[in-house]
Amino acid sequence: MKMILDHLIDDFHERPLPDLIPRDQFISRVPRKANVVIGMRRSGKTWFCYQQMKELLAQGIERERLLYLNFEDERLLPFAAADFQHILETYYRKFPGFKTRQCYLFLDEVQRIQGWDKFVRRVLDTEQLSVCITGSSSKLLSTEIATALRGRSLITEIFPFSFREFLGFNKVELKGTPRFGSKMRATLQHMMGIYSETGGFPEVQSLDDELRRQVLRNYLDVVILRDIVERHAISNVTALRTLIRHIMSAPATRFSVNKFYNTLKSQGTPCTKNNLYNYLDHLTDAFLVYQAPLHSRSVKARQV
Numbered sequence: 001m002k003m004i005l006d007h008l009i010d011d012f013h014e015r016p017l018p019d020l021i022p023r024d025q026f027i028s029r030v031p032r033k034a035n036v037v038i039g040m041r042r043s044g045k046t047w048f049c050y051q052q053m054k055e056l057l058a059q060g061i062e063r064e065r066l067l068y069l070n071f072e073d074e075r076l077l078p079f080a081a082a083d084f085q086h087i088l089e090t091y092y093r094k095f096p097g098f099k100t101r102q103c104y105l106f107l108d109e110v111q112r113i114q115g116w117d118k119f120v121r122r123v124l125d126t127e128q129l130s131v132c133i134t135g136s137s138s139k140l141l142s143t144e145i146a147t148a149l150r151g152r153s154l155i156t157e158i159f160p161f162s163f164r165e166f167l168g169f170n171k172v173e174l175k176g177t178p179r180f181g182s183k184m185r186a187t188l189q190h191m192m193g194i195y196s197e198t199g200g201f202p203e204v205q206s207l208d209d210e211l212r213r214q215v216l217r218n219y220l221d222v223v224i225l226r227d228i229v230e231r232h233a234i235s236n237v238t239a240l241r242t243l244i245r246h247i248m249s250a251p252a253t254r255f256s257v258n259k260f261y262n263t264l265k266s267q268g269t270p271c272t273k274n275n276l277y278n279y280l281d282h283l284t285d286a287f288l289v290y291q292a293p294l295h296s297r298s299v300k301a302r303q304v
Helices: 002-014 045-058 081-094 096-100 116-126 142-149 163-169 182-198 209-232 237-249 257-266 273-285
Strands: 034-039 066-070 103-108 129-134 153-158
Touching: 002 066, 002 081, 034 045, 034 142, 045 066, 045 103, 045 129, 045 153, 066 081, 081 096, 081 116, 103 116, 116 129, 116 142, 142 153, 163 182, 209 237, 209 273, 237 257, 237 273, 257 273
Parallel strands: 034 129, 034 153, 066 103, 103 129
Antiparallel strands: none
């Protein structure tokens, strides 16, 4: 494993960072706290880490003081909890002078490895390392992070491109003033139409309509199967998919669990109300939906 880590460290330092569209989110670095980047699949979490690396390089930080490991790399398999120490040993053997200097450790999909949280806590306590973690929503939820790292984390949520970021991707430059002439207004209206159609996922921006729909359907299937069905051991997939279709067919509208329960009942689809409430929570955890409860002092009224 040490030899593999040695090669991966050299590969990272040799490989140029990719060109990217700057995201509007930012990371606040606090000593002895890990930065955790979460968000829906394919929303750009890893590329956001590349953005952080570029910002550090722009501040004069040497490239060798940055270390990035992707735990989905098959060369790291099998990786055991005891191998985490090999990361530190290999890195400091290559750069012994950095042992007493501030360095930056980026761990992508590290939640796949049992005992990752203990390693991160130890690093924060004993090393001059700033730690940034990214991971898929299926195994890295904000509530679990708080438990695993015991309050030693700062969470940044990454979304697909905002409209401003979408404009940047398409090289439409916005000036500082909020007022626009007729030409810019026409351009923005045109781009908003495209944005409403294509959405903000970075990977699909340059695809044709049919391929884009295929990729987005694949995103949805992966979220449903891996982040919801497998994670929560859901057996009533029919009711879950019916719920998702219903919500996505009428976004930003009022939704009643009671009414939807009666709809399922009339269709002969068995499902309890408690399960429907749980499904909604699972969809929220997977960043597929965001709930906006009704404004009411009554808890019962908010849970219609």
